[in-house]
Amino acid sequence: MASTPQASSARPWLGLIMLSLVYILNFLDRQILSILAVPIKAEFHLSDAQMGWLGGLAFGLFYSVLAIPAARLADRASRVGVMAAALALWSGFTALCGLTGGFVSLFIARMGVGVGEAGGVAPAYSLIADYFPPRMRARAMAIYSLGIPVGIAAGAWIGGLLASDWRRAFIWVGLAGLVMTAPFLLLVKEPARQKPAVAMPSLAGVAASAFSRPAFWLISIGAGSASLVGYGLMFWLPAYLVRSAGFDLVHASRFIAGVTLIGGVAGMLLGGALADRLGGARKGAYALIPAIAFILSAGFYVLAVMVKAPSFAFWLFVIPQALGLMWFGPLLTAVQHLGPPAARSQVSALFLLILNLIGLGLGPYAFGKLSDLLTPAFGAEALKYAFLAGLGFYILAAILLTIAAARLGKDWSD
Template identity: 30%
Template sequence: MSLPKEKAKKLVSSPYAWLVLGLLTLIYISSFVDRQIIAVLAPQIQQELSLSNFQVGLMYGTAFSLIYAVCGIPMGRLADIYSRKVMIVVGLIVWSLMTVISGFAGSLASLIIARFFVGISESALSPAVYSLLSDYFRPSQRATVFSIYAAGIFIGIGVAFLGGGTIAQAYDWRTALFVVGAPGLIIAAIAWFAIRELPRGITQTNQRFDTEASFKEVVAYILSKKTIRYHFLGFSFLAFTGYTILGFVGIVLKDIHQSADLIPQYGWFMMATGLSVMVSGKIADWLAQKWDASYRFVMGMVAGLACLPLYYMGLFAESATTALVLIGAANVISSSYNGVAAALLQYLVKPNMRALAGGLYLFVISVVGFGIGPPLTGWLMDTIFTGHYGPAKALMLVFSCCGVLGTLCFWKAMQSYEQDEEQD
């Protein structure tokens, strides 16, 4: 049940609000540890279960993203209607349990089934969080706040590489899954008592919006906006790059450089990416205040293009250490857009549509980025780009196309932003 409006207004941008942001970020970290750990453990799993690169991409990407994408839309609608707190906590419990259960898998099929349930439960998180944070903080803070939350993606991935990868090397991939899944149950208990539900639209100065709109009407309203359509498409291209490099950086280090022992060290660059996400959000809010709100899209352009020279030099490097450093540095840039992408949507939809808009966004980037990116790139490696540097050629082709196409989409989104923006 939501707090009374007068009491809730006192919590907006308060120290307690920042505490809730920290807790939600911790939950997001947990979700990405459990989501990414499969890619970190892929070389061990691939060897034990005799999987091809295509099957690794299927297990890591499609098995999770298909159900995650499909469920994200109804989960978003539910979060616009029912308790966001309940959805967040229940989802956390389920995906933590399913990660632990994954450690008992004896085949590709059983791993895929477990990944399906991780996808279902994690699809409840971000749509609910996007809506909740928009009520906890003022509109002028959104890119900064959402970027702090989005930094949890890369801290979680970093923990998966450093912690999960180290545990797997010391023991095995099954033990790593047991260890990374269990802490989520403790975090869920803390979140249940710490997070308070706020009235929707509490930060709006103009709260005249339709609370009885049907699911179909809300979706139609969201997708009717040209800026949102370009937003979805542009950021899905960037997600294509991000999920693909995460899925195959281990394969690059193992197959090209015979240096699988370096894979856990990639986690340090994920930690650095968490910082770049926060910096990107702060710059986006500064650009919006100094010039125009549509300039937040510039950070997407930077993410799509500035990384390409580093990716090229890293993928075709002669030494494993050089490859690790340059690919890691490129990822720090190419994934810096995450918080800005989520924040931008909040300016384009009404308060009672925020979670569903987040669900639609996650649907698109999951299908294109997570669902298509890793298996398509794995197929390119297996069939088109063979030879010693075949993985590097496949990855560079993918990254170049996505960076250019994403930038074009952001430029188009900036042209229509003013007419599509909702007034707070």
């Protein structure tokens, strides 16, 4: 049997707070490039497609693939130790981004950030699943996932303030992560583990168990399709606001910080609460809640990019941002039950591999490439039409998750 949570010794709420703080740094370091894309593109004379490579594949490839061996190590050894080492590594490479001299060196530094962050998420999912009982897991996962909107908002705000010296922005946020490493090791406790009744399955065994369940594939590809939209929109939103809405970079950074913080926090908490309330009676609710949210989000994003008044546009962006992030609590909880309980970190890493290769690896590049292709026809408005075309992946995600909802009850394991 899997490890049993030891709430009193593991201090679950303190652990959750620290894990969330590290996740904020994770997304701050990951996403600050988007707000700094305007000055970086100008200094290095890059195309939108090249900026998309920096924001997507340079980070996403190693982040996705190396998450699997990092997760296997975390299932065998200390998850806290793996995460602390990952935090130090990605923070160091973030600081190095500020010392680069061109596209190639920045690409390599971003690859280093991805290598470090490979060990920073799947072990956290596993820790949270052991910290909290099943009836609280979706809410706990949603609270942890608040690191995404808070981290993106912090990256936008800090990036906007330091955009005139983008190198200093990378160095400062990288040093902040290095300083955080020691407190994380001191305050986050590993839940006591019972010896499994059977030996831990091999990676091939874990993959075979997860891959044999249709719900795993449907959820992974559905979440990846939605993440393609999410990463693509958030990476290019600063440039869109500057080119199409007439914002300066500081105003754009504040707009994005507000949209992400208000919408993201509301959406994640709502998604987790609904999943805990409805998922106990019907497992399919874990997939159906995000499916409905993605359909609604696509409609509101169409309105948001077409409206001209900035104050009105703000709330039209907040609503789909909230809807588009409701999936984290429900789907992350479901994934914990689609493989061997003793190998939760590895099941999470397999899920993240598929999700991030699609979403993070392709999202920023796909939107940037679409913008380049549409520029001869639409000029400065090309990003707007790239956004509208990309929203089709939200519809695809909703279809896949609706099918997954019918399978979850059969594929679920405790």
